[in-house]
Amino acid sequence: MSGTWMPREEWVKTQPQALLASCVVLLDGRGRVLLLRYGPGQPTAGTWWLPGGMVDRGEDPWAAARREMREETGIELGPVPKLIGIDHRVDVLGTGPVLDCFFHGGTLEGEARVRLSAEHDRYGWFALDEPVATPLTARLPTLVALRTAALSGTVTCLREGDPL
Numbered sequence: 001m002s003g004t005w006m007p008r009e010e011w012v013k014t015q016p017q018a019l020l021a022s023c024v025v026l027l028d029g030r031g032r033v034l035l036l037r038y039g040p041g042q043p044t045a046g047t048w049w050l051p052g053g054m055v056d057r058g059e060d061p062w063a064a065a066r067r068e069m070r071e072e073t074g075i076e077l078g079p080v081p082k083l084i085g086i087d088h089r090v091d092v093l094g095t096g097p098v099l100d101c102f103f104h105g106g107t108l109e110g111e112a113r114v115r116l117s118a119e120h121d122r123y124g125w126f127a128l129d130e131p132v133a134t135p136l137t138a139r140l141p142t143l144v145a146l147r148t149a150a151l152s153g154t155v156t157c158l159r160e161g162d163p164l
Contacts (some may be wrong), residue, residue: 018088018097022065024077025084026105028112032125033147034141038137039121043093047126049137050102050146055081061101063081069105073123074115077105084149087142087158100158120140 006014026034035048050070055064069077085102092098114123122127126134127145136143142161149156157164 016097018099019092019095020055020061020064020101022055022061022068022101022103023050024065024069024074024105025050025146026069026073027107027150028125029107029109029119030125030127031147031151032127034073034108035124035126035134035136035141036115036116036120037122037124037134039119040105041054042119043138047135047137050124050143051105052100062103065101065103065105069072072117072120073098075108075112077103082106082150082153083155085146085156085158086162090161102146102149113155 026159028034034051036051038046051069052065053072054070054117055061059067062083062151065081066077067073082104083101084104085100087100087102089098089100116123118164124134126143128147129141139161141163142158145158145163148154
């Protein structure tokens with residue numbers, strides 16, 4: 001310790017700041033993962049990733065996951081959160097550190113009706129145990145670890161998308 005006392009409100013300003021995001025792993029009856037493709041004009045246009053986005057001011061990660069899922073797919077999630085993963089990324093698109101919270105959105109039986117937002121132009125259900133030929137926003141091992149956590153009811157800790 002330096003021995004210099006600092007009021008809490010000043011000390012907080014010296015601490016690292018990170019953005020917080022929430023994503024949803026939604027499965028179908030065959031164990032495939034729902035992915036959305038970012039549309040033209042988006043920073044990662046043409047790549048596929050999970051439904052989700054940044055947590056808004058005053059919002060908790062589960063509320064953000066539910067909101068993003070509704071906005072991006074039209075699908076309503078249940079009221080009980082099922083956290084399956086946390087990922088720390090040092091720098092995302094030049095914005096600095098991001099902490100991602102991943103939730104299991106459950107398994108949809110039958111044909112799901114997905115209503116895309118303007119942010120995305122396509123959706124698909126992907127089996128991750130075979131090579132994914134589509135460009136992903138992040139890496140395949142991240143999705144595999146999250147799918148495994150969803151299916152097993154466990155939680156995975158990731159760093160830059162790699163399981164620890």
